[in-house]
Amino acid sequence: MILIVVLASVLIAGVTIYQYKEQAEDYHKEYLQRKEDQLNAQIDYILKNTTWEVKTENLKYILEYKHAIYEASDVLDINFNVYDLDGNLIISSKPRIERGEYNTKLNQNVIQGIASSASRQYVEKTKAAGDRFQSSYSYILDPKFKPIGILHIPYYEDDTFNNNELKEFLLKLAAVYILLLALAVILAYIISKYITRSLKAISDKLHQTRLSKRNQKIYLDDPSEEIGALVDAYNDMIDELERSATLLAKSEREQAWREMAKQVAHEIKNPLTPMRLSVQSFERKFDPTDENAKSKVAEFSKTLIQQIDTMSNIASAFGSFANMPAQQNETLNVIEVVKLSVDIFNEDYIRFITDEKEIIAKLDRTQLIRVITNLVKNAIQAIPEDRDPKIVVNVYSEKDKVKISIADNGVGIAEENQEKIFEPKFTTKTSGMGLGLGMVKNIVETYKGHICLSSVLDKGTVFTVSFPKFRSE
16 A cells, blocks of 8 residues: 555656646747747738848848837847848847857758758757757748748747746645555554454464464454465364374374383393303203202302393383483472482592582482482493593583583593484493483483583593572562
8 A cells, every 4th residue: 555655656746747848848839839920920021011122132121121020029029030041140139249159150950950841940959057948940931932031039948937836736746645655554554453463363373383282273253254264274284283293192102112112122131041041051061969069059040140130120220211200399409419429429530529509409309319320320331441530520500500510531422422322222332221311311301401412532521411590489
């Protein structure tokens, strides 16, 4: 609407200016033609009533007789010049000081223009100092219609009145269109708000749509046909999204259980194989009469107990991973809990440092200890035997977060493995099930925290855990 109003105002202003110029040009043309016809009629009257022989040589005397031509010029309020057929000035209504020497001889182009014109008239348009001039040239004919001279009428195009009229009209037109533009802006705003109100509701719902939650449908009172179709399409999409989310969740659960079952079966098979071999060997080689029979039974029993302990550890690890941490939030001093977790370890190369005495957060004490002990245990296992071990546990504040970093000088983690390190069954160790870091990540994210790592191969690794600080209401 605004664009239409603006374009209309520009087009109408352009057409108006063009029309005014056309009217001014037609007016000047008709005015000059009318004055020329009147002066020619006066000259014809003088030529018909003179006693002189009508020819070019006598033209000056005939026209100046009793100042008849000058009187006609004054009555018609128009200047003139009369030239002979060769373009030489004969008489002029202007004094010599006004007309100057440039009017004493006609340009040959003008003479040729008159001769070649069917109407025996030639009009020349010129500009000087920003003003426009017209000069009309025509033949003066004797009673037998033979050319005996050239009549020149100079005319200044005075557009002052037209220009003032045009400016006044454009000002009025601008006032009208400014009012229309203001109305268009108001109407465009009201109509656009009315049209986009329903679209805004749909847009808000689309922004709120999530796969992980139940999404609300849109219900509008008396929507337009197009908006109604859009709302119906959105509601159908919500139904389809819920069905897809249900199927996806079911598929993910089934896939998780399949992966877990394969992992459990794999880990249980590992100790079962040496147990089977040990039993078969014992059955084949055991001699009850052997004097070392008692020690061999003890050794066999020890082997079986070790494998059984391994299976028990496997069961405990899977049980710990499957047990989601409960939201047992309590207000605690993170520095004290982390220091207590570090003190569990007997290794003297583990250092605990902090620059603060108290950092309060709402966490579960047991789960926080579980996170720290798992990360420290991983750090201990990452340091090779041929290296002087060093582990630093640091607790510090950063804005509204409490951060815990565990740094070691171990073998590091290859870049291609850093993204997989928190996957439940991924491990770079020769033993173990790879559930520790997956469990840690699970606990941390349950408490709206975040865990990340920075590692350089063969230099060491830093795990950083961050939790929100406690804010008193």
